Amino acid sequence: xxxxVILGAGMMGSAFALPLVDxxxxxxxxxxxxxxxxxxxxxxxxEHPTLRQALPREIQPFYATELATALDSADxxxxxxxxxxxxxxxRALAPLLAADxxxxxxxxxxxxxxxxxxxxxxxxxxxxxxxxxxxVAVAGPCIAGxxxxxxxxxxxxxxxxxxxxxxxAELARGPYYHVLTSEDVVGxxxxxxxKNAYAMGIGFVAGQHxxxxxxxxxxxxxxxxxxxxxxxIREAEALVSALGGDARSASGLAFAGDLNVTCNGGRTGxxxxxxxxxxxxxxxxAAMNGATLECLEILATLRPGLSALVAxxxxxxxxxxxxxxxxxxxxxxxxVTIPYAxxxxxxxxx
Numbered sequence: 001x002x003x004x005v006i007l008g009a010g011m012m013g014s015a016f017a018l019p020l021v022d023x024x025x026x027x028x029x030x031x032x033x034x035x036x037x038x039x040x041x042x043x044x045x046x047e048h049p050t051l052r053q054a055l056p057r058e059i060q061p062f063y064a065t066e067l068a069t070a071l072d073s074a075d076x077x078x079x080x081x082x083x084x085x086x087x088x089x090x091r092a093l094a095p096l097l098a099a100d101x102x103x104x105x106x107x108x109x110x111x112x113x114x115x116x117x118x119x120x121x122x123x124x125x126x127x128x129x130x131x132x133x134x135x136v137a138v139a140g141p142c143i144a145g146x147x148x149x150x151x152x153x154x155x156x157x158x159x160x161x162x163x164x165x166x167x168x169a170e171l172a173r174g175p176y177y178h179v180l181t182s183e184d185v186v187g188x189x190x191x192x193x194x195k196n197a198y199a200m201g202i203g204f205v206a207g208q209h210x211x212x213x214x215x216x217x218x219x220x221x222x223x224x225x226x227x228x229x230x231x232x233i234r235e236a237e238a239l240v241s242a243l244g245g246d247a248r249s250a251s252g253l254a255f256a257g258d259l260n261v262t263c264n265g266g267r268t269g270x271x272x273x274x275x276x277x278x279x280x281x282x283x284x285x286a287a288m289n290g291a292t293l294e295c296l297e298i299l300a301t302l303r304p305g306l307s308a309l310v311a312x313x314x315x316x317x318x319x320x321x322x323x324x325x326x327x328x329x330x331x332x333x334x335x336v337t338i339p340y341a342x343x344x345x346x347x348x349x350x
Contacts, residue, residue: 001025002075002171007089009035009042009061011050011144012106013080018148019177021058028070029055030062032085039063051148068096076102076171079124079135083109083193083297086120090127097128104136104157104168108192109294110301117243117305119189121160134161136168137185139192140253141261150176156253158182158189180253187245191236191255193298198232199262200272200295201326204336207276224338225263228322231343232259235320239306242314268295281333299330318342 001024006013009031017027031039038049042061047054062070071077077097081089086107097103111118118126121135140155147153157172157179159165165181173179182188205221205228214220236250249255263269271293274284285293302323309315318324321342328334 003028003073004171005030005070005074005077006080007067007077007093008032008080008082008085008107009038010080010082011048011148012142013078014038014048014051014055014059015142015144015148016078016080016106016138017055017059018150019172019174021056022150022177023171023174025171026060027058028060028062028074030067030070031064032081032088033064036063048148051145053148055148064092067092071096074098074101076104076168078104078106078138080106082292083107083111083120083294086124087127090124094128099130099133102136102164102167102171103133104138104172106138108139108189108196109298110190110193110305112301112304116308117301119186119193121185121189134159134164136164137189137192139188139258140180141257143261143265146265147177152176152178154178154180154253154257156180156182156188158185160185182249182252182254184246184249186243187240187247187249188254190240190243190245191249191252192258194232194236194239195255195259195262196266196268196294197298197302197323197326197330198228198236198259199266199268200275200330201322201338202228202232202259202263203269203272204228204276204329204338206269207273207278208336209276210273211277224340227340227343228338229259229263231322234344235323238315238319239309239323242309267291268293271295275329276336281330295326296330299327303327303331 003026005028007030009029020027039061111123125131125133136157136159142153157165157169162183169179205224209221236255237247241247274287310317321339
């Protein structure tokens with residue numbers, strides 16, 4: 001069995017340790033500079049503060065300052081940091097990371113470099129200064145709290161080097177953690193980032209229903225939710241293609257599957273509901289009590305990226321009406337007026 005280091009002790013990084021430990025691996029969980037309270041709790045033998053459960057004793061906790069010690073004789077490493085922490089992780093690892101150490105990333109997002117959109121594995125490699133590293137990206141529907149409780153979970157591992165995806169899949173897969181591999185690293189990563197944006201939009205209608213006096217039930221606004229869900233898949237296909245990925249990834253685990261999970265059990269769907277209730281951007285953010293909102297980050301990244309794709313002829317103007325409206329609502333505090341009449345049109349239609 002392998003000695004595996006996970007950098008990032010938040011909910012997802014810590015949950016990812018469970019299938020690895022259950023495969024018999026030695027797992028060393030290293031916090032970031034923001035995870036000291038989590039690591040202190042784990043070192044004291046108490047439950048994980050955000051997962052709200054005890055982790056297996058086989059998971060060894062380390063502070064960020066102990067990263068070099070944790071990496072000693074490691075066979076593989078996984079990044080459990082947020083998208084905002086990817087560059088920090090690269091800088092922290094640069095003087096310590098062995099050139100051939102297999103590396104996986106559960107971080108999801110896109111970055112705008114001033115000229116083009118970039119997937120996070122490429123951002124990490126550029127910051128690290130090793131473009132040949134070919135990290136394995138992990139995507140798909142996975143609520144950390146469920147994985148930590150060993151609920152059946154299906155994910156996708158992808159890399160620019162397919163052999164690395166296969167190797168990491170063998171390390172991680174088990175009786176409840178089911179791993180598929182894909183060679184579409186761009187499509188998979190774009191889908192993983194997009195789902196947070198669209199989950200916010202699907203959440204709008206639950207808030208609208210509640211605002212009109214409705215209650216959750218079999219008769220609500222599920223028709224509207226379904227239309228938004230289908231349009232989201234259609235738009236994800238178009239954007240993946242524009243960025244050079246395989247459009248079929250949008251109908252798989254990385255987007256359709258992950259979007260379902262995020263709508264039903266993720267904080268982004270709750271944020272969208274607050275906006276649909278009429279709280280506005282500031283009110284909805286306040287109602288989330290300080291929760292990280294990846295939807296705002298990805299929409300802010302997508303705004304210049306979409307403009308660049310249209311300017312270069314990679315994407316037709318108006319091809320993504322739902323995403324365009326999500327950007328206006330989330331970033332400009334525009335009112336929710338979902339453009340249903342513009343859905344499901346061929347790109348050339350007015």
